[in-house]
Amino acid sequence: MAEGRAAGPQGGVDRTALLADLRAESEQLDEVVAGVADWRTATPAPGWTIAHQIAHLAWTDRKAHLALTDAEAFQADVERALADADRFVDRGAEEGAAQDPAQLLQQWRDGREALAAALAEAPEGARIPWYGPPMGLASTITARLMETWAHGQDVLDALGRRRASTDRLRHIARLGVRTRDFAYSAHGLAPPEEPFHVELAGPAGEVWNFGPKHAQDRVAGPALDFCLVVTQRRHPDDTDLVVSGAGARQWIGIAQAFAGPPGAGRKAGEFA
DSSP states (O other): OOOGGGBOTTSOBOHHHHHHHHHHHHHHHHHHHHTOSOTTOBOSSTTOBHHHHHHHHHHHHHHHHHHHHOHHHHHHHHHHHHHTTTTHHHHHHHHHHTSOHHHHHHHHHHHHHHHHHHHHHSOTTOEEOOSSSOEEHHHHHHHHHHHHHHHHHHHHHHHTOOOOOOTTHHHHHHHHHHTHHHHHHHTTOOOOSSOOEEEEEOTTSOEEEESOTTOSSEEEEEHHHHHHHHTTSSOGGGSOOEEESHHHHHHHHHOOOSSSSOOOOOOTTTTO
């Protein structure tokens, strides 16, 4: 599998490089929203404005910080989430979105800095509890980068803007591949026994390969399109992905790189 510059010399993950990529992704979105006059602008997520998107990122950063620093308190939060599964995430976004945009923006900035510091100081090998399966440090950082990128996509779609792709997409692509079995489980389905092969064209023309090349079920195409699909920001039909095999076709229709219950995703033709 392609690991990019976040891979260490022995194949381990370079936490410093991964945190730098998370910071860069956050700062890119920060620059966009800091210049938006009306944070009440609706985004493609039903009922969510730009303010909701940033409030959700700030909320999730706080939850991740809690999981890192107080596992017992976080477990109590998980129990509250289970008791209010349909509304727990939305409530957090709604509370944050009700704030003054300047206050919310500062809250997001402060929260992501606190989380980055906690992630940098966490011991190697730490397992961090979450609303889905517990995650290692690299997966936690990657998940925050993925969420920042995905919710940033909602903001950009709301504004009718595009952004240049970067090699940070490789983290999201890798997470999308690694969460294949989770996506099946989230839908109450048994994951396939055989691995799939995913071949993606990176933004600079490089090729990222995941899984055995001899696999019969395959997904190929632009890395951007794959990342949009696994974060459920685009319907597969609105991308240039080429999917071969019944198993891969089923997966690409339910793929989700984020924890929680299955998302509705985007409708076919919404961004054709």
